Amino acid sequence: MDTSGQGAYSGLAYAVMLLATLLAMQPALGNPVLWLRRPRAAAVGLWLVVAVPSLVELAWHPIYDALSRRPDLIRDGQVYRLFTSVTVQDGGLSGAISNLAWLAVLGTLAVHIWGPARALGLFAFGAVAFDVMTTWVFPSPGGGNSAAMFFLMAATTALLALRRPHPVPVAVAVLVMAIGIVLVVRDDAHGLVMLGGLVAGGIVAAAWPPRQVPDARSAAALAPARA
Numbered sequence: 001m002d003t004s005g006q007g008a009y010s011g012l013a014y015a016v017m018l019l020a021t022l023l024a025m026q027p028a029l030g031n032p033v034l035w036l037r038r039p040r041a042a043a044v045g046l047w048l049v050v051a052v053p054s055l056v057e058l059a060w061h062p063i064y065d066a067l068s069r070r071p072d073l074i075r076d077g078q079v080y081r082l083f084t085s086v087t088v089q090d091g092g093l094s095g096a097i098s099n100l101a102w103l104a105v106l107g108t109l110a111v112h113i114w115g116p117a118r119a120l121g122l123f124a125f126g127a128v129a130f131d132v133m134t135t136w137v138f139p140s141p142g143g144g145n146s147a148a149m150f151f152l153m154a155a156t157t158a159l160l161a162l163r164r165p166h167p168v169p170v171a172v173a174v175l176v177m178a179i180g181i182v183l184v185v186r187d188d189a190h191g192l193v194m195l196g197g198l199v200a201g202g203i204v205a206a207a208w209p210p211r212q213v214p215d216a217r218s219a220a221a222l223a224p225a226r227a
Helices: 008-029 032-036 041-059 062-067 071-075 081-087 092-114 116-137 146-163 167-185 190-207 216-226
Strands: none
Touching: 008 032, 008 092, 008 146, 008 167, 008 190, 032 092, 041 062, 041 081, 041 092, 041 116, 062 081, 071 081, 071 116, 081 116, 092 116, 092 146, 116 146, 116 190, 146 167, 146 190, 167 190
């Protein structure tokens, strides 16, 4: 199963999924710009953990060799790569810019919705689960934070569809499921990540739900502070 995410079709499917997730957040967050202006420390920290090595890689490629996913080396004992491959990018300059931009926007909003512990936990679980899968099930070298983002965004869509049954997040959850299934049929491993994120989001929403999911009132309360 392919894990590279290359090709026009895959790129379009990824973009549609991420944009749809942003749309699903709108009923809860209102104007997302108001929330992006107030990033939580966890969101900033997550972005820096991923962005700093990714940007260093553009000037010094050996950091990619040291941190990326290498199934043969992981199986030989370099288990740390299961955790570090998310911090380097295998898509060159354009891939790095795209992944970091999506993380800056959607990662920040997901932390507002889930809270720091759940958002970071889901992101980390998605990253490690993808690396485990692409080490032992579909061995493939690589790096990047796209799989972790897809997992977190699918989980966020599931939470919004279940916690606040509004037509938009419910429709987006169905769309994400359809995209995931199509990608799996097309032999793209990222489809499994999306489907897994939907399931994980539903489980966490039921077993360990955030105390409060933002709503229109909390979104409106931000406006005067930035007026």
